[in-house]
Amino acid sequence: MLYIDHDTSIENMGYAFSKLEIESGLLDGSSSKNEPASSPQLKKPPHSLDNDVAQLTKLRSAPHENLSRVLPGKREFPVSTVKMLAGREANLSGRGRFTLGDCCHVLGRYLPVNGPWAVDQMSTRAYVSQFSADGSLLVAAFQGSQIRIYDVDRGWKVLKNILARSLRWTITDTSLSPDRRHLVYASMSPIVHIVNVGSATKESLANITEVHDGLDFSSTDDGGYSFGIFSLKFSNDGREIVAGSSDGDIYVYDLEAKKLSLRISAHASDVNTVCFADESGRLIYSGSDDNFCKVWDRRCFRAIDKPAGVLTGHLEGITFIDSRGDGRYLISNGKDQAIKLWDIRKMSPNATEDCQGHRIYDWDYRWMDYPAQARNSKHPRDQSVATYKGHSVLRTLIRCYFSPDYSTGQKYIYTGSHDSCIYIYDLVSGAQVAKLQHHKSTVRDCSWHPNYPMLVSSSWDGDVVKWEFPGNGEAPTPANKKRLRRRHFY
Numbered sequence: 486m487l488y489i490d491h492d493t494s495i496e497n498m499g500y501a502f503s504k505l506e507i508e509s510g511l512l513d514g515s516s517s518k519n520e521p522a523s524s525p526q527l528k529k530p531p532h533s534l535d536n537d538v539a540q541l542t543k544l545r546s547a548p549h550e551n552l553s554r555v556l557p558g559k560r561e562f563p564v565s566t567v568k569m570l571a572g573r574e575a576n577l578s579g580r581g582r583f584t585l586g587d588c589c590h591v592l593g594r595y596l597p598v599n600g601p602w603a604v605d606q607m608s609t610r611a612y613v614s615q616f617s618a619d620g621s622l623l624v625a626a627f628q629g630s631q632i633r634i635y636d637v638d639r640g641w642k643v644l645k646n647i648l649a650r651s652l653r654w655t656i657t658d659t660s661l662s663p664d665r666r667h668l669v670y671a672s673m674s675p676i677v678h679i680v681n682v683g684s685a686t687k688e689s690l691a692n693i694t695e696v697h698d699g700l701d702f703s704s705t706d707d708g709g710y711s712f713g714i715f716s717l718k719f720s721n722d723g724r725e726i727v728a729g730s731s732d733g734d735i736y737v738y739d740l741e742a743k744k745l746s747l748r749i750s751a752h753a754s755d756v757n758t759v760c761f762a763d764e765s766g767r768l769i770y771s772g773s774d775d776n777f778c779k780v781w782d783r784r785c786f787r788a789i790d791k792p793a794g795v796l797t798g799h800l801e802g803i804t805f806i807d808s809r810g811d812g813r814y815l816i817s818n819g820k821d822q823a824i825k826l827w828d829i830r831k832m833s834p835n836a837t838e839d840c841q842g843h844r845i846y847d848w849d850y851r852w853m854d855y856p857a858q859a860r861n862s863k864h865p866r867d868q869s870v871a872t873y874k875g876h877s878v879l880r881t882l883i884r885c886y887f888s889p890d891y892s893t894g895q896k897y898i899y900t901g902s903h904d905s906c907i908y909i910y911d912l913v914s915g916a917q918v919a920k921l922q923h924h925k926s927t928v929r930d931c932s933w934h935p936n937y938p939m940l941v942s943s944s945w946d947g948d949v950v951k952w953e954f955p956g957n958g959e960a961p962t963p964a965n966k967k968r969l970r971r972r973h974f975y
Contacts, residue, residue: 527833532915536828536870538814539913545590546894551577565847566591589894597933597940598911599956601923604641604941604949605633611624611943612881613659614928620935622665622682626656626951632670634682637934643687647680650691658716662723669726673713675703677728677738702728702745715757715882716805721764723828735771735781750790751779757882758805762829763812768793772803772817779828794832798825798867801850804882809895814870818885818897820850820878822860824898824910825869832868850879873910875917876902881929887912889935899940901928907942907952921952 548564551572564572573583583591609629611898616623616637622644623635651654653673666683678697680689691697702714712732719726725746726738731972733754737747752773762768762780763844769781778796785793801820808815815827846856855877874936876883885900888909897918899909907928924944929940938954 502822503508509931523592526793532871534826534871534913534915538826538828538870542894542896542912545586545890546593546896548587548590551579563594566594586894589892589896592938593888593893593896595938595954596919597938597952597954597956598919598921599954600952600958601921601942601950602956604635604951604955604957606949607631607947609947610945611653611929611947611949612656614932614941614943614949615659615661615796615930616932616934616941617661617665618663618935619665620937622661623941624659624661624668624934625943626659626670627947628655630656632656632659632668632680633667645680645682645687645689647689648691648695650678653713657714659882660719660726662719663721664723667723669700669717669719671714671717671728673731675712675714675730676701677714677717677726677904686798700726700738700743701741702730702738704748706755713833715755716759718760720761720766722766725766727759727761727769729759729771729773731752731755733773733775735759735769737769737783749781751781751792752777754802757803758817760808762808762815763810765812768812769865770806770808770815772806774801774802776802776819778803778815778817780832792835794829794834796829796832796868798827798864798869798872799823800862800864802909804878805884807884807886809887810890816885818878818883818900820855821862822855822874822878824873824876824885824900824906826871826873826898826912827868828870831870852880854879861915871912871915873898873915875910875920876900876906876908879903880927883927884930886931886933888933891936892938899933901931901942901944903927905944905946907931907940923950 548569599718605625607627609627611625611627613626621638623637626632630649630652632649633643634645635641636644642826647669652728656672658671668680668682669677671677677700679700680697684695686695689695712730714728716732717726717728724740733752733756735749735751736745737755739746751771752775754774756771756773758772760770762770767783772778776799780794782793799819799821803817803819805818806815813829817825846859848856880903883901885898887895888897890900896912897909898912899907902908905924905926905928908917909919911918924946926945928942928944931940933940940952941949943949
């Protein structure tokens with residue numbers, strides 16, 4: 486897909502590079518003819534990230550020093566793709582092939598901005614769109630009780646069409662198990678349902694053509710109180726599910742024991758988002774309408790309901806959290822119209838008077854615009870590492886993510902937006918590098934393919950579409966996957 490002949494000039498590639506690289510003047514004096522038309526002119530980067538994560542990101546996405554050397558003692562960054570390929574052929578690195586950092590340096594410059602091409606269109610709002618961990622499947626969930634699983638490698642055909650049971654209002658979240666054999670879905674109910682994705686039944690109508698087992702997250706202590714689940718995630722080993730609910734609690738369900746293994750009275754308001762911090766499953770991140778992100782260490786629960794730490798800085802409720810996967814860094818989307826990057830080493834031990842939620846204006850994001858006078862406000866005790874602004878977080882729990890490690894070294898952050906667009910920010914500089922426009926309503930979710938410069942977005946207009954680089958609208962095939970990996974690494 487990204488194979489380039491040596492006699493191909495960058496000007497004739499027609500590829501859309503990151504705006505940072507286009508305007509840096511370091512692409513052999515040339516620019517792309519296929520820049521995202523909807524992207525505004527790059528402004529001065531809003532911040533210079535002075536944190537370990539900046540150095541880690543550069544290491545993951547930087548080329549070998551011999552490939553970037555122009556003169557003795559002088560290095561060029563970023564290095565053009567043509568120079569990278571020429572350096573590989575000349576074996577300047579002494580390895581005879583590209584390293585992972587070299588590959589990320591090349592791939593991370595090709596943003597999925599072309600298109601879009603339609604994946605599906607429904608008459609109801611799309612709430613979820615997520616690739617499986619290996620990118621072979623895409624899960625999309627809609628307000629009208631419907632979940633569809635698409636086979637990405639085989640022309641985006643519908644592998645399974647699921648009609649949910651006991652639905653209250655909408656499907657709030659879904660999660661696919663790491664082995665892609667089971668899917669769980671939640672709504673405004675304490676019952677989470679699980680579906681066998683690997684079964685031969687394509688039309689999965691709850692308890693008609695296929696059984697959707699119910700996992701009960703309630704307890705006898707609830708006294709009949711019914712709560713809803715906003716967020717749920719499988720653990721990396723597929724044995725547990727963590728969930729955040731409207732009653733301010735976090736739940737961990739043991740699938741082998743078929744019962745709740747942990748319940749934490751975590752927040753003073755709705756827990757809108759929750760996830761495991763890393764592969765171990767020991768740390769849990771949560772975000773709430775009480776404006777706090779909290780870190781929970783399951784090894785230290787002698788004093789139950791006490792977080793390992795609290796992260797303060799959002800002025801409004803938190804809609805989504807994504808972990809970098811290293812047990813140290815995470816990002817959060819907030820109703821204060823900002824994404825924040827956090828380093829848990831900077832967290833406070835508790836939500837004391839020194840780090841109380843700090844709300845300035847009384848408004849409701851479900852039907853009101855964010856107060857103009859609040860846009861430049863800053864929390865007096867902001868513990869975040871960096872803040873990213875430009876998108877809008879209104880009407881629904883809009884999600885944000887780190888870009889994939891394999892192809893970009895996690896050098897970008899991307900998010901949906903109420904203004905019907907998808908925004909991509911540079912992690913280190915904070916600059917907006919792309920703005921994708923197509924949808925006619927709020928973009929609640931989007932997902933970057935783990936291996937390819939491809940992104941899928943879903944909107945309240947009912948559209949699920951894919952963006953690619955360079956983009957031909959075709960699904961990747963297993964043969965193409967092998968060829969792509971071989972060209973990148975050898």
